[in-house]
Amino acid sequence: MVNPMANSDAERRAQYGPDRGTADTSADAGRLEAVWQAVASVTDPEIPVLSIVDLGIVAGVRIGGTCVVVDVTPTFVGCPAVEMICDEIRSAVERAGEDDVTVNTVFDPPWTSDRLTETGRRKLKEFGLAPPLASTCGNQIGRTSSSVMPPAETVPCPFCDSTETVVESLFGPTLCRSIHYCNKCLQSFEHFKTVEL
Amino acid sequence: MKPIESFDDLTTVTRDALVDLLYRLGDDELVLGHRNSEWTGLAPILEEDIAFSSMAQDEMGHAQVYYQMLHALGEPDPDTIAFSRKPREYRCASLVSLANDKNWAFCLLRQFLYDASETVRLTALCEGTLVPLAQAARKIRSEEKYHLMHGRSWVLRLGNATDESHERMQTALYEAYPHALGLFEPTAADEPLTLAGICPREEELRRQWESAVAPVLADAGLEQPETAQAAYGGRVGHHPESLTSLLNDMQIVYKIDPAAKW
Incomplete structure (x- = not known):
């Protein structure tokens, strides 16, 4: 995780690119990419054209041994779709071949609308x-x-x-x-x- | 002051004070969230039906965050906290317990006064030393902006509209104000929380809140009750009868079958 105090989210993205996560070994790098793609296939249930990655709510993906952890930073704390999105992430990552999947909701980094990617903003407008x-x-x-x-x-x-x-x-x-x-x-x-x- | 990264780093005294604070925060949100939900389908116009239903959803979500933290501190799980306690075990201020009574003016003013207090409190918590609480407060605060914009615009509109709307808002203000002051009831937790740098004293928050709401009330042409006596008691479990009726409604399904999935 990058230092949350360092810069604004936009600056951080410009500096580091999206947080692609960490893998213990280079053998895990391929797994990480597959997990990341699975996560990106999940869309916002209310805005089906929008990947949750473009929405900016995927805070991080980590692989350690057999387990995969995905951190989700919700747009709104009380959003009833969060639980459904977390379930869909878990299913998608399991379909990508992982057995031990944990999906957390986190408030650090907090979601702000600056976390939307340019693609995300364009898709919202098209929608x-x-x-x-x-x-x-x-x-x-x-x-x-x-x-x-x-x-x-x-x-x-x-x-x-x-x-x-x-x-x-x-x-x-x-x-x-x-x-x-x-x-x-x-x-x-x-x-x-x-x-x- | 040095940040406190984890609940494990708290002394017993601070930990107990934090539990008290989290019950106050969570119970205010849960009970006001329930009051807001009572407008669903009944608000005077469709947009306000949606507004109060949305705010209900927001407040319930926030309550859950505080209850989750309590659970991490060794208290029961969030559902048990919300649905199995008796009225005396709640720590909400009387402002949120009062019945809606189909009184739109009162509910709007209550919401505005409450949202301003929440914003002041959350801002202080964001700057406090307890990292997990500061992170949650930062997130919740970002959502409160819309509640405040909503409340302020209605208070200004109705305060300055017709004689009748002005009169109703003024009456509602006199009624709500002592209970709003009750949001800042001092408790035994004030001292340890201040010493640990987690949250300022209630009297300090009250001062900030008063200077925040005063200009809006003035712009709305409403007279701020200068001599209102704060309605205390909620923070130590003394509540108006209306809370008992609310909890009877809210807990009915849970009491029939605590293991029910719904």
């Missing part, structure tokens, strides 16, 4: 979901008394890219989505929430 906004100065709520209350966000329309949009509802069909309306192309759309630390 009709406005991708999260790039994080700015981080989540400032609570840092000082004058900034406890977060500012409203303007989300560009995924269909026409206009920023003439308004928030219809901060909560949507899943915990990770909000509902917006575009005043330019006159369509409702959903936004994958911007989650930052």
Whole structure:
């Protein structure tokens, strides 16, 4: 695992690439690649075009002896899909020939919307979901008394890219989505929430 | 102060204080989550039905995190903690126990006051010395942003809309405020938690919370109750009768068959 205090997630990815995991021996390297591919074949049950690797919730894959450990960092703590995703990861890795598979949920590193890959962001948009906004100065709520209350966000329309949009509802069909309306192309759309630390 | 990497590194006194804190955090979330879920299908408009149902899901998820930590500290498993305790064993503040009473204004204000308190507390925990708790707090805090944006926008909208909406919000504020102060009831855990650098004193959190909510209430044209007496007791197991009714509802399936899968 890379040092979580080092940089922002985006910087870390740029520096190290995705966390491909560790293997004890070079013989395990092939296994690790197979496990990684199996994990990447699992998609978000609510967004079936999106691999969980592009979603950024795979925090790490490790092989030690006969056992394989996959760490999952959930988008939202209370997301009911997490259990299903973990089950699917376990099945996929077992199908790749592993018998001893453990899937953990972890909060370190925490998932933030910066963990979405560029492919992930593109697929969200193609799916009709406005991708999260790039994080700015981080989540400032609570840092000082004058900034406890977060500012409203303007989300560009995924269909026409206009920023003439308004928030219809901060909560949507899943915990990770909000509902917006575009005043330019006159369509409702959903936004994958911007989650930052 | 030096970070505490693992629960194993805690002294007995700090460990006991931490258990007390985690019960307070988890029980507030669980009980308010249940109250929110009582709006599912009944909220005044569809978007708010979704909002309160989503917040219920969030709060329940957060409760589970705290209960998992308690389990790691030797307490029963999360389901047993949630469903098998008696009212006196709960450590939630009275604010979350109070019945919804079909009172939309009250529930909105309660949620806003609560979310602001949670944000203040989580921010402090993020900066605290206990690494596993700081990591969980950092994650949970990132989700609270949307709760606060939701609460603030409604408080501002309804506080400034019609005479009737203003009146209802003001009444709700007078009603909720003493119970919101009860979120910061001092307990015997304050001293050890402060000494270990895990969490500041309740009075300090209360000060931060007051300066956070005051400007929003002022912008909403609402008068902040200056002399409200804090409603204490929840943190030592003295609860309004409404908690007993809530738990009777929430625990009914578990009591019929504790081993049931559902």
